[in-house]
Amino acid sequence: MPLETDFPQGYEKRDFRVVGKRPVRPDGIDKVTGRARFGADTVAPGMLHGAILRSPHAHARIKSIDTAKAEALEGVKAVVTRDDFPIHDAVKEDRGLLDILVNCMAREKALYDGHAVAAVAATDKITARKALKLIEVEYEVLGHVIDEDLAMAPDAPILHDDLGYDYGKGKPSNVAGRTEIGHGDVDAGFAAADRVVERSFKTGAAHQGYIEPHACLANIGADGRGELWCCTQGHFMVRDTVTQLLGMDVSNLRVTASEIGGGFGGKTAVFIEPVAVALSRKAGKPVKIVMDRHEVFRATGPTASASLWVKVGAKADGTITAADALLKYQGGAFQGSPVDMGAMAAFACYNLENVRAVGYDIVTNRPKQAAYRAPGAPMAAFAVESVMTELADALGIDPIDFRLKNAARDHSKSSYGPTYNEIGLVETLEAAKATEHYNSPLGPNQGRGVACGFWFNFGGQTAVTLNVNLDGTAALSVGTPDIGGSRASMCAMAAEELGIDYDDIYAIIGDTASLGYNDVTDGSRATFASGLATIQAARQVKERMCARAARIWGIPEDAVKWEGGAAVPSGPNAGDHAPLSFRDIAKMAGETGGPIAGHHEISAEGAGPSFATHIVDAEIDRETGRIDVKRYTVVQDAGKAVHPAYVEGQFQGGAVQGIGWALNEEYIYSDKGVLENAGFLDYRVPVASDLPMIETVIVEKPNPGHPYGVRGVGETSIVPPMGAIANAVSAAAKVRATEIPMSPPRMLKLLRENESAAKAAE
Amino acid sequence: MTKTHVTTTINGDTVEYLCDPQETLLDVLRDRLGMTGSKEGCGTGDCGACTVTVDGEIVCSCLMLGAEAEGRTIGTIEGMAEGEMLHPLQRKFLDHAALQCGICTPGILVAARTLLERNPEPSETEVRYWLAGNLCRCTGYDKIVRAVMDAAEEMRGRNHAA
Amino acid sequence: MRYEAPTTLDDAVGLLAAEQGVAKVLAGGTDLLVAIRSGRLEPDLVVDLKRIEEMTTVTPEDGGFRVGAAVPSVRLGQHEGLVAMWPGVVEAAGLIGSTQVQSRATLAGNLCNASPAADSVPAMVAAGAKASIVGPNGRRDVPVEDVPAGPGKLSLEKGEIVASILLPGKPERTGDAYLRFIPRTEMDIAVVGVGAVVTLGTDGTIEAARIVLGAVGPRVVVADKAAQALVGTKGDKAAMEALSQAVSAACTPIDDKRGTREYRIQVAGTLAKRTVAIALERAKG
Incomplete structure (x- = not known):
């Protein structure tokens, strides 16, 4: 295939025709008219x-x-x-x-x-x-036992007789595993610090x-x-x-x-x-x-609840000298809490010489946890970002400047091992600092918080098929279920590559018999990996169309190239032929060798991480402990926003899930271990009237691992909110909030205790 | 089990059905009439995905018995577009990308239509409180609120011109 | 389960009285259907009141208004006379659930669900509302606070129905208000609710007050001492502080998933001050 070299696998700067616009999604009309068929919307005879x-x-x-x-x-x-x-x-x-x-x-x-x-x-x-x-x-x-700390106690009821990290000294225990990441010498780092902050935190289980x-x-x-x-x-x-x-x-x-x-x-x-x-x-x-x-x-699978401890030390100029964390995650009745990813993500936003994060995976009498948007990262980030801001405050440094000073940068070594490629954290911090929001005045009883977040992003096994139809349209079959508008992005990338209209591509999710294996839509991988495969399948279609044109013209295949949405003769010996458009070749497919299709099967690598910085203003009612989010801005790196409206939607949706987790959502158990709030009445997700508009800033630092520079964006947006809100609330309340959710009873108790302590100190 | 015979009007058409007395209107719509546009997210009136209109008021169809529909006028998402002509709200939801997964969308559209019939110029706060009974977990509501406000503006312009 | 939708009150009473098994009244159904669906309740008979004409109307009576048992909350908010007279009651009814729930939920249903956290009940009790109960032995009127006997329990006899609620005429220079505390802005059950009615003398002194608390005991609490803390004052800061303390002292709440005992006691006092401030403004006209 001589033409393959014309299509580099990695990022190449270009002007886009379709990508970056905001077309209506292909499944849109079905979803606003009630036609779309969801899980419960089908029947079978004799069912x-x-x-x-x-x-x-x-x-x-x-x-x-x-x-x-x-x-x-x-x-x-x-x-x-x-x-x-x-x-x-x-x-x-x-x-x-x-x-x-x-x-x-x-x-x-x-x-x-x-x-x-x-x-x-x-x-x-x-x-x-x-x-x-x-x-x-x-x-x-x-x-029974439902709390991670109690489950680690020596006298805790044991769930599995055949489970237990050696913590139990040969006996079974509820500690299923231990993980540790890091590098450098943490103790030496702390010894070199001018200021050290350490704190313990708890987070509830969210669904x-x-x-x-x-x-x-x-x-x-x-x-x-x-x-x-x-x-x-x-x-x-x-x-x-x-x-x-x-x-x-x-x-x-x-x-x-x-x-x-x-x-x-x-x-x-x-x-x-x-x-x-x-x-x-x-x-x-x-x-x-x-x-x-x-x-x-x-x-089903709620997320883990967590017990966390974080310690960070810095020089007077704000340079971090050491960072350490101990994370205990309970993931329900079976091993496999996301503590490993929590440990890896904890300090991923920082360029650190001395860093360590230790995690314990704990089983309890709760449902087996499942992934929840950036699994494991939000809890760790809450603790780390809280301590970072407290340390910045203690040093008298602006929290964004403090983060900029220590931020992970292009080609710096990550806290969890690998060296980053090109990453956009610094760009998000700088953009956040420049927002009108960050520079606006606050009202009474209000505080402002910032926090950063990171997610690895994932590529994974992917297969797509692109079938060309006789009228010059194309049917794209992908294997990653569309959970938030990804078909629109696939159509845009296919149209971009083929040089045809967005509306001439129709994307479906193929069943398991019609495509090769596809990993789950997770790890923010669909737009990245299925998109990458779609682009490659489209390039294969173009190669095959060039071959058809060569056949029609009776010239060698390498004397044809694809340009401006059409096959054109290329080179000194190609001769003079009128360009054949996508539509022309599609129409003649039957008599020039049969159906034209493109396929691509890969295990995608190079999913560049996405970083974000969030800014939030929160107001506290000092008499009831109730917190109101007044203003919220998400700044996140998308690499290249294929469909900016759905990128913004991911930013906003993740931020609001984070707001819910931070303020009110949690699994509440009776003393018998029975879940007491198994419904939307008392498991309190945010409603429309709880929220302000969620402002967004899309940063585009191209991902070198994708032809268009795309990064996954779905998960990072839930990582910073808990830390950002805790920082805002702590500023407004004038006392550090360390327990999630920051529900009104918990906050009022904290305020009262702080007032009593202040009085006692007088 | 003795079934109840009900005659009612759904999206302008007379409809007859037999239902078990404890079946909800949502069960009837989905399981007996094949109208699966109304969704069950909770079955307790807390999520609004099953919102329909009954005699012009929005209700959770999971909180109403099928038998109670006798002689009433019901409106569902399936009746919102007129043939190929989408309602302005439906168009604006698409233009603003006000849906991600789309499961809450039918209920929100039905609820928002009633709001705009009552209040052609709602404030952002009014939209947010009117829709407080419609949970959306994907969007954070931002684009939904914008789409409703934008549809209201377009509908006001059109009414003004007429 | 049988479903009946009688068109007269007599027929409804007859059906309920004759049923050997579990019989339930369906007004708005927003609590009943949830209980049936969850399996907590398996009634043999459900009697729908919405086809009985007198149950679906709001009518003036003795300077006040009689609200039929099947009148949904949304209709109260649309009733100008009622909104002008008892805005606190209307606002309380307007807090029950979502807009969708408002189209169904009724004052009588909110009362007969017998939840101590019912939003409309403290407001109705503060306003001095009476429930008109009809049964096999005729009609009787009782103060609404006497209808619930405890969480989920009613003081009604077999075959009896709360047919309507009478909101009495409002004395001159009187204002009412209801506030509740919830963690979100909507869709929650009250953690604490406070209904207040105050009547001013011509010089602006509080002559009479009623303070009623929800979700801080097994039934609503009529906080007489809290009301007394206001009488004879102009609602100044000291009176409000005394009110707050008396309210907190009247609370006997429990710890549950919606709030701790300690939290409810503290917030009840705060909420009472805020509620009375609104009622005072309304009393001044």
Whole structure:
């Protein structure tokens, strides 16, 4: 393929025709008219309704399960329990898969309030719910633990007899693992400091709070083959996981991703899908399971809660000499909290000679955590950014200047090991400093906070197909579910590359049988990796079109080049031929060699990290402890904003999720370990009237690893808010807030204690 | 189980159905009538994704029995566009990128339409409080509020011209 | 479950009285449907009041207004006479849930859900509202505070319905107000609620006051001592401080997911000052 060298893999500066504009998304009309089909919006002939019985106990041995009465109920077609989920070989060898299996259906023990213990399929929803009440489960209630610090105590109830980092000295423990990153000599660094600040912090467990509950429809035939429709961030992951858990051949299950009503990481795991497939297999009919909101909170994957300690020392001029952190994350009833990523992200914004972060992964009687937007990073950043501002204040240095002095820069060594390529943190800090917001006056009882944030970003396995149609339009099939408008960006990149109109590309999410494997839409990877693959597939289309033109003209392939959206003769011996447009060649495809398509399959590397700086003004009501966010600005590096409106949307959405986590969202447990706020009434996500407009500044420092310079932007935006708000609130309250959420009772208590302490000091 | 027979008007059409007495209007719309544009986000009236109009007032269809719809006039997202002609709110939501995942969008559009019928010139605060019962987890509401304000402005201009 | 939508009050009472199993009244349904859906409640009969004409109207009576049990909150806010007379009650009803919930939720339903945190109840009690209860043995009028017997419990006999609520005429130079504390700006259940009514003498001195607290005990609390702290004063700073302390002293709250005991006691005092300040402004006219 002689033309391949014309298309470099890396970034190349260029003028864009489509990229950077704000066209209407291809799935837009379906979504404003109610036509779009989400997880729960489909049916199959003869379909049954599934429902899941869940443990009312935080920790209990399941002594027996009697399903006879439920099975006898008219309309019940199948009941499944742990006995229907044998441990197949693939699962036996893989602790991660075993954990997923046990999470989807409890075995010896129920490990949290809401843990699935049985499921039924019946002819209608009312019968299914009635059947659940007829299942008799005998429990032996065990002691439970839900707090990460208490779970590490020597006398804590132990969840798993076969788990425990050597912390337990040979005994099982709730500490599943330890991680450590860093370099230099931290002790020497602190010894060289003029000022040291250290503090401890806590953060509550938040839920992604996507508005669409998990839903799926499984349809397995008597031959063991079938289909699964579900809302997920990764249907290939669903296929591979479900088939391995249930002992099926991977090729025997075709999974189609529905439109997805929000995920934020929470739909990167399976919960109900293996259960629906097992029920369908047993009943011989299609089975639909739709979670209700109560189940979503109790039995999907909230994020970890955390207990944190951070210490940072600096010279009088603001140069940081050492930074140290200890992070304890509980990730629910199974190992795998995102503490490793928390430790890596903690100091990623800083260029440090001496740095260390140690993390413990802890299990508790809570639902198994799932990813939540930049998993693990926001908690660590909250603690680190709080200490950074406190240290800047103590040194009398502006918090942005302090960060600029110590910021990670192009080609500096990251705190977690690798050396950065070109990165945009400094640019975001400088842009933040120049905003009107940062230079505006504050009102009474108000404080201003800033914080920085980082996310690694991810590339991963990606496959796309681009099919050219006879009328000169093109169908683009990608394998990363569109969770926030990514199809619009794919169409823009394909149109940019092919030189055709944006409206002439139609993008769909292909099912698992029609594309090669695609990793989950996570790690802010869809626009980066599927975009990269789309560009390469489009380049392949152009090569093939040039070959067709060569054939039509009867000249060698290397005498044709692609220019201005058309094949043109190139070089001294090409001859004189009128350019053939994309549309011309598409029309003649049938008689010039058949269909024209482009493919690209990669494991994408080079997803440059995205950095951000946030500014927030908060006001505190000193009599009630209530905090009001008055003004908020997000400044973030997008590399190149393919569709700036959706980039802004990611900035705004992440910031507001961070605001919710900072102020009111948290899992609240009773003393029995039962989740008390499993609904949107008392799990308080921000409502429209809680918020100001979220101002945005898009910084564009090209990512050298992408042809257009694109960086993922989805996750970084949730990393700074908790720290920024804590800094604003602490300035307004004149006392350091160290617990998230900064709910009114917690803040009023802090204010009163501070007043008492001040009086005592007088 | 004895079913209840209901005759009602949905998006201008007379509709008859049988429903179980405890079925909600949302269950009826989605499961019996195949109108899945109204979404169930919570089933408790806390998220607004199932918003429809009943006799001109917005309600959560999950908080109303299907049987209660007898003789009422119901409006859903499926009735918002007139054929190929989108409602100005629908167009402005697309122009402003006021949706990401789109699950809350039908409920927000139905609620916003009623607001603009009552109050053609709402302030930002009025829009925010009117929509406080419609949760959106993707957008942070910024672009939604802008789209509603922009649609209101366009509709005022059009009414003025007429 | 059976669903009935009678068109007369007699039929409704008859249906409820005759039901052997669990019978429930459906007004707005915003609490009832949630309870049914969650499985907490499995009624055998639900009686919808919205087809009974007298239950759907607001009518002037004795200088005040009678509000039918099926009148949704949204209609109260649209009723100019009611808004002018008892703005605090209307605002309290306007805080129940979202705009969508406002289209359904009713004063009588808010009362009969018997939650100590119901927003409209402290405001109604402060205003001296009476519930008109109709049952197999006829009609009786009781102060609204006597309808709930405790969280989720009513003092009604089998077959009885709260048919309407009478908001009495407002004395001269009288103002009312209701404020609640919630963590967000909307959509929450009150952590503390305070209803206040004050009546001024011609010289501007407070002649009478009623202070009623929500979410700080098993039922609403009529804080007489707090009201007395205001009477004879002009609502100056010292009186407000005394009010605040008396309110805090009257609270007997619990710790729960919405707030701690200590927090509720502190905030109730603050909120009472803010509520009375609004009521005073309204009393001055």
